[in-house]
Amino acid sequence: MSRKTGIVKDARYLQHSMGFAHPESPERLTAIYQMLDNPQMSWKFTTIEPREATHQEIETIHAPSYVEFIASTAGKRSVYLDPDTSTCAESYATAKLAVGGLCNAIDSVMEGKVNNAFAFVRPPGHHAEKDSAAGFCIFNNIAIGAMHAICKYNLKRILIADWDLHHGNGTQHSFYGDQRVLYFSTHQYPYYPGTGSLQETGRGVGEYYTVNVPLSIGAGDASFVKIFRKILQPVAMQYKPDLILLSAGFDTYFQDPLGGMRVTPEGFAAMTRILLNIADACCQGRFVVTLEGGYHLDGLKKSIKAVLEEMLDETNFSEERFSSLEKDDNEEVNQIINKIISRVGPYWKSVIRGE
């Protein structure tokens, strides 16, 4: 069985620029689009047209005053939002198009036009907070996308996985006291933005609906695959999401200039396969990916190609392949897995049973 995969890509996503030599550059998408437009690739995908999200949609996560402030940057040459994040004349429109592109990808999957989808959009979103931009992010695309799915389709449970190098502080805070979204993140720690300790597990009715896996510099395929299999998979199988969203950052790639992790395209493929297996078991394969970080252009192309091959079901990811990937793990990863099991195991009993 092959799957139908939708992709969001649009030249307008190249219009947002934070200036010469900024790592979150339009060239990131140029490289990805070049790979997708290759005649051997392009025929495989269904194109999903993006649209600009409305203020009403954006305000499900962001304060109206913040949205107005970003709107006021339109047409201005450069406005600094934080030391790492700035706008140009087109950034406001591009940021709305990033949110709307992801919402349209979610619609295509929810309406059964495609099985899964990848939104190749920028600016990224997972650091953006209710009333502030941060870490190259303006609007929190994935958090707004989750709210879009909750409001439009009345979904009760959405899993957001986030394998970006950095912790998605904005996404975590958006749903910290909320059971409708389970936020699971692996990230280098301690590192930017500083949040994401394993003690942060949610509050009130949202207690245990945030699961953080802070990792030391140098973690590679074995660690990520083992964590996805021993923590994410059992938690998700107990949670039974109606939809899975993924913040896919590729700054954990082994040659990324901003990161110190050692993930290879094979590792990204394995993590994708685990998420697809959960989606098959829980929600008819419904899986929508949005681009976050990743600053090594060739690494982006290779890693994303490997992710898409899984989404299209072009591969056969056997148990042996998982086991051989897991083999190179280290004692530190087993320790962090045990710490997380003792922290969230009382609630997510499936992690103790190892299901």
Ligand SMILES: [Zn+2]
């Ligand atoms: Zn990142």
